Amino acid sequence: MSSENLLSPAEARELFRGGRRVPTSGYSHGFAQANLLCLPRDLAFDFLLFAQRNPKSCPVLDVTEPGEVSASVFDGDLRTDLPAYRVYRDGKYVEERADVTDLWREDLVSFLIGCSFTFETPLLEAGVPVRHIEAGTNVAMYETNRACRPAGRFSGPLVVSMRPVPADRVADAVRITSRYPAVHGAPVHVGDPSALGIADLSRPDYGDPVEVREGEIPVFWACGVTPQAAVMASAPEFAIGHAPGHMAITDVRDSTYQVP
Amino acid sequence: MSSENLLSPAEARELFRGGRRVPTSGYSHGFAQANLLCLPRDLAFDFLLFAQRNPKSCPVLDVTEPGEVSASVFDGDLRTDLPAYRVYRDGKYVEERADVTDLWREDLVSFLIGCSFTFETPLLEAGVPVRHIEAGTNVAMYETNRACRPAGRFSGPLVVSMRPVPADRVADAVRITSRYPAVHGAPVHVGDPSALGIADLSRPDYGDPVEVREGEIPVFWACGVTPQAAVMASAPEFAIGHAPGHMAITDVRDSTYQVP
Numbered sequence: 149m150s151s152e153n154l155l156s157p158a159e160a161r162e163l164f165r166g167g168r169r170v171p172t173s174g175y176s177h178g179f180a181q182a183n184l185l186c187l188p189r190d191l192a193f194d195f196l197l198f199a200q201r202n203p204k205s206c207p208v209l210d211v212t213e214p215g216e217v218s219a220s221v222f223d224g225d226l227r228t229d230l231p232a233y234r235v236y237r238d239g240k241y242v243e244e245r246a247d248v249t250d251l252w253r254e255d256l257v258s259f260l261i262g263c264s265f266t267f268e269t270p271l272l273e274a275g276v277p278v279r280h281i282e283a284g285t286n287v288a289m290y291e292t293n294r295a296c297r298p299a300g301r302f303s304g305p306l307v308v309s310m311r312p313v314p315a316d317r318v319a320d321a322v323r324i325t326s327r328y329p330a331v332h333g334a335p336v337h338v339g340d341p342s343a344l345g346i347a348d349l350s351r352p353d354y355g356d357p358v359e360v361r362e363g364e365i366p367v368f369w370a371c372g373v374t375p376q377a378a379v380m381a382s383a384p385e386f387a388i389g390h391a392p393g394h395m396a397i398t399d400v401r402d403s404t405y406q407v408p
Numbered sequence: 409m410s411s412e413n414l415l416s417p418a419e420a421r422e423l424f425r426g427g428r429r430v431p432t433s434g435y436s437h438g439f440a441q442a443n444l445l446c447l448p449r450d451l452a453f454d455f456l457l458f459a460q461r462n463p464k465s466c467p468v469l470d471v472t473e474p475g476e477v478s479a480s481v482f483d484g485d486l487r488t489d490l491p492a493y494r495v496y497r498d499g500k501y502v503e504e505r506a507d508v509t510d511l512w513r514e515d516l517v518s519f520l521i522g523c524s525f526t527f528e529t530p531l532l533e534a535g536v537p538v539r540h541i542e543a544g545t546n547v548a549m550y551e552t553n554r555a556c557r558p559a560g561r562f563s564g565p566l567v568v569s570m571r572p573v574p575a576d577r578v579a580d581a582v583r584i585t586s587r588y589p590a591v592h593g594a595p596v597h598v599g600d601p602s603a604l605g606i607a608d609l610s611r612p613d614y615g616d617p618v619e620v621r622e623g624e625i626p627v628f629w630a631c632g633v634t635p636q637a638a639v640m641a642s643a644p645e646f647a648i649g650h651a652p653g654h655m656a657i658t659d660v661r662d663s664t665y666q667v668p
Contacts, residue, residue: 192453193452193453193456196453196456196457196460197456197471200456200460200468200471201471208460211457211460211461326667329589329667407586407589407667
C-alpha cells in the first residue's frame, strides 16, 4: 500500500483536478467515496425514485440543486475533481474524459451515491484481504441478469462489484459490510456467479479482472455503476457519470455511515 | 392490551375502511406502520428530495405512481383504509375526515414514510413500557425549534414523538430503536424538552398528553408528522396526509426494516 491512503480528501481532489487519472480504491482511508450521476432537472424525480426503489445499488448520499458544482458531502468541484468521467448522449456512452467543465449545464442535478470502496478500510482493518488494492488495479464489476425495480423513465440491470474472500473470512466480510448500508451494505450474492448471469469472472464489464485463488469465494456487492447501466438501458438525452472506479472522494468520515 | 394487536393488516384495514376511527398504535403487532403524504406530481421531486435530506424524520418506505391507490408495501386502498386523514389547501389544514375518495386526483403521488409505532413491538417485547399503549391514547407529538434541511419548495420544523422511559431502560430503548433506521431509528433527543423548544410536555401539538412519572425520562424520536408540518410551512396548493397517529398498516413485517 502506498501513501495515497494518507491523503486528505482535499489533497486527493487536487491531484485529480491536476490530471491524475487512476481508480480511487485505497485513496484517503477513512473517508467515504461516492458514485456520481448528473442528469437534467426534468429527469431528476424519476432517477431519485429509481434510487429509492433500488436502495442496495443506489444509496443516495447527497443531491445538489440544479447547476451546483459542489455538494454538502463534497467541498470541491464536481466537474474537475474526480479522476475521470463518462459522458452519455441518448443513452450511448460517447466518451471518457478528465474534466467536464465545458459540458456543464445549469439544469444538471448531481446525485452522489454510496460506493463500496468506503467499507474497504474496515475490511482491511479486520484483516480481510482486498485483492484489487493489493494488485493496484480497479475493482471488477459485472452486469447481472437481475433487473432493478423501474421508476418513470429509468430501468436497467443490477451491476455488482466482486471481491474474492477466503472461505473462512466470508462471514466477517458479510458482518462488517452489513454495518454500512449507505455504501451498499451486505453482499447481494456469495459464490455461484452463474446464478447472476456472469459467465466468465475473468471478463468484467467494468474495471479489471482479479485472481480468485484456491479457497476463495467470489463475493458480490451491489455497485453504484448501476445508475450508469440504467442510463444506457433507458436513454435519457444527456448524462454525466464518473468513470467506474474513479470516484468522488467526499469529506465525510466512513464511520458516519456506520450503523450499530 | 386488547386483540387489535392480533389483527392481520388486511383485517385492520377493513375495520378502518368500515369506519373505525382510532389511533393505530398497538394494531397488527409485527407489521410496519406508515405515515402518508399525497402531493401533486409537480411537487413530488421537491418532496422526495426533502425526505432524502431529512432521513431521520422522513424515511421513505414506498412511493406510488401518480394516481395509484395501493403501494408495494400496502395492498389496500390508500383513500379509505387509514382510520383518518387530514386535508390541506395552500398549506392550511382544512379538515379531518375518514375517507378521501371524492378528493382523489389522478396526479397525486403518495409517499409512505416509516412510523415509530413499528418499533413499539420490539420495545414491548424487551419489557420497555410504552405509556400511550398502556393508556389507550394517541402518542404525544411536538413541533420543535429545529429546522429541517430545506429542499425546493419544502421547509419546516422537525416534529418529534415522545415516550417516557424509566431511567434504567433508556439505554435499552436507544439500542433497540437504533436497529430500525427506516422507522425513525434512534432517538434524536433524550431528556431536556426545553432544548427542543418544547415549553410544556402536557400540551402536545398532535396526539394526546401522557404522564411522565417520577424516575422516567422523556425520550424524543423524529416523527413522520414532519412532512405535514412542512406542508403547513410551505403551502403547496393541495396535500392529503394521514391524521397524526392514524397510520397506514402495511403488509411488511417490522423485522424487514431491522438492521444488524
